[in-house]
Amino acid sequence: MSFERLFGSEYALSIVVQKFGGTSVADATKIRNAAARAVAVHREGHQVVLVVSARGKKTDELVGLAAEITDTPPAREMDVLLSTGEQETIALASMAIQSLGVSAMSFTGGQLGITTDGSHSKARIRSIDTGRIQAALEAGQIVVAAGFQGYDEHGNITTLGRGGSDLTATALAAVLRADVCEIFTDVEGVYTTDPRVVAEARKIEKIAYEEMLELASLGAGVMHSRSIEFAKKYHVPIRVRPALGEGEGTLITALDDQTAPVVTGVALVKSESRVTLLDLPDRPGVMDQIFTQMEERKIPIDMVVQDVGSGGVAEVSFSVPEAELAETLTAAERAVEVLGQGRVVSGTNLSKVSVVGIGMSRHTGVAALMFRTLADAGINIGIVTTSEIKISVLVDRDRSVDAVRAIHKAFALHEEITAEPAVGVRREVGSASIAADAETEDATVRGLAGMEDIVVSEVRLDDLQSRVTFSNVPDRPGVLADLFEAVAEGAVVVDMIVQNVSQQGRANVSFTVLRSDLDRCLLLGREVSETWPNCELSFEKEIAKISVTGIGLRTHTSVGRVMFRALAEQGANISLINTSEVRFSAVVAGDAGKPAVEKVAAAFGLKAR
Known part of the structure; x- marks a missing residue:
């Protein structure tokens, strides 16, 4: 498909895309407020596209009506039904704009030219034909667009699934090359964590696409990760703003990791489950088979952890949303069957707690501070996995809120964060x-x-890295903190950290360091591990x-x-x-x-x- 087909032609005037969610257009007063905001921007000389969701609880009402008719509504007809919620809102919003003296035209997903694949209730956007939108904008009209919907190659109405209206807004901003996509919501912006969990949570002025992607995937409810994927891919600046206030909110954009804070936010995914495949053959192709089974069932697994094999067998764990556990166990059992070896166990009543920050890779000590904070709170860690900008742990669900509060306080996220907090020694990997x-x-x-x-x-x-492994580590609070504090004090930069689920009260911990730091790391780690009975230290240079x-x-x-x-x-x-x-x-x-x-x-x- 050509660049022009995806992005349309150049536009002479600046374009602003605004999106209002269901609670922000729940009644006539709120619809008029959204209309007034669009009109104000239009009168400043911008071309405006206003994307709206179904009003308030309208979607729930429609789902309830379908349930009164049948226990098994056809997916195609559910999409036809649910799309009427946005159709109602766009008509009312267009009327409100016209009552303010500005011309407006409403467009359903099909009229917007949004074509998707045929996956009802979770369709993915293939392309957008901007012809009708462009004509309306050039005629001086405000385009009022239905979020959440499109149509497939056969002309069937499709819906985009969770976060679909945000996705529509960012997609339209991409093809129209809008100056900004404003997402109006019932909060002031993006916060360092959920203010309902931590009252001292602070609104973030700017956040990187990568950070927002991680936070969105980790349960931050302000935006869905698919929208952020779009924004990053097509370089769309997003500003999350309050619908009922004048605050500037939070700008989601590209940021330089050299000047960004080390830790930007703490995220909590409350209802997680763990799946572990034990006694797998330690040979090439095992992960291929596991991911093949998950892909066939479209299961997005997270916190994938494989530790170093021993005695010819390996162990793999990962987390999934609790609602996906049954299907995931079916997929895992099938993988074991194909591999001809292994067994599947699972854990429930778990939560995932994560710290996120693009400046993390520049500093040592982030993991050590997180682990020490949890240890001081008496919270034991199950699985650990890291990336360049994220550290995630699985903890017992009944301690998850305590964990978030403690970590938020430890990293002083309630305060304005500078680019150089005293977390550790700055060092490039x-x-x-x-x-x-x-x-x-x-x-x-x-x-x-x-x-x-x-x-x-x-x-x-x-x-340029080496691998260090501590086997038979006691599974109790404080062990990881002791280890990584010692490593951080030696100015050793740790990259990947992996802790798999413990067996019989013992766990294995592996991590990677620069090869030039290996000898120092082994010396520091050996001193700590000598206090752990039966612990074994190994490495691969x-x-x-x-x-x-x-x-x-x-x-x-x-x-x-x-x-x-x-x-x-x-x-x-x-x-x-x-x-x-x-x-x-x-x-x-x-x-x-x-x-x-x-x-x-x-x-x-x-x-x-």
Whole structure:
């Protein structure tokens, strides 16, 4: 599909896209307020697109009506029914705008030219034909657009699923090359954590796309991660603003990680479950099979943890939303059946607590402070996984709120954060120069067949690190804090951290460090571990970390499947795994690194350089 088809032509006047959610258009007064805001911007000389959701509880009302008719409503007819909620709002909003003396025209998803795939209730946008929108804007009209909906190649009405109106707004902002996409909501902006959990939570003035992607995927309810994926992919600045106030809210945009705060926010996903596959064969292809089974069922798994194999067997754990547990267990049992070895266990009543910040990679001590804070609160840690901008832990659900409050206080997130808080020693993490990527991410985006297609922009090899593993570590609060405080005090930069679920009160902890720091790290770690009976320390000096970078990777399970299948075909065995919204990383043996990165790059259609 051509660049022009995806993005439309150039526009002479600046364009502002505004979106109002259901609570912000719940009644006539609120609809008039939304109309007045659109008119005010229009009178400043901007072209305006106003995207609206169904009013208040309208969608719930329609779902309830369908339930009164049948227990199994057809998906196609549910989309037809639910789309009427937005149709009602756009008509009323257009009337309100016209009553203020400005011409307006309402558009359903089909009239907007939004074409999608045929997945009813969770459709993905393929393209937007801007012809009618452009004509209305050039005629001086405010375009009032129905969020949440489109139509497929057969002309069937489709809906975009959770966060669909935000997605419509950011998609329209992308194709129209809008100056900004304003998301009006019932909060003042994006906060350091949920103010209902921490009363001292602070509104963030600016936040990076990557940080917002992680926070959105981790349960921050202000926006859905699909919208942020769109914004980052197409360079759309988003401003989250209060619908009933004049505050400037929070700007979501590209930020320099050299000047960004180390930690920006704390997120909580309350209802999580854990799935663990034990006694798996420690050989290439295991992760490929697991991700294949998950992809077939469209299960977006998170906190994927694989620790170093021992005695020819390996162990893999991951978290899933509690509502997905039954289907995930079915997929896991099928993977074990195909592999011919292993068993599946699970854990419930868990929550995921995460700290997020793009400045994290520049500092040591972030993990140590987080682990010490939890230990001081008497909160034990289950699984640990990290990325360059996130540290996530699984904890008991009944202590999750305590964990968020303690971490928020420990990182002083209630205060204005400077770029250089006293968390640790600033230090860059090195990496090898071998990489595979597209000429530019923009070029990759232009070549997409559909607007929501996955973007993998880079496959990178880091062969400057070593792996350190502590086996049979006591599973109690404070152990991780002791270890990583000692490492941080030695100015050792830790990259990947992996702790799998404990067995019989003992756990394994692995992490990677720069090879130049290995000897110092072993000395510091050995001093701490001598107090842990039966603990064993091992290391691998030469490892290779293969990383796939893109946008919204976690929600596209196919990325993991493609990556792990390529590694299996290359015969590269995986010892450690980390996943996030923007990067999948796997550790293999050092001598397997260069052929592995070339194989993975080729699998994603990228050229090694």
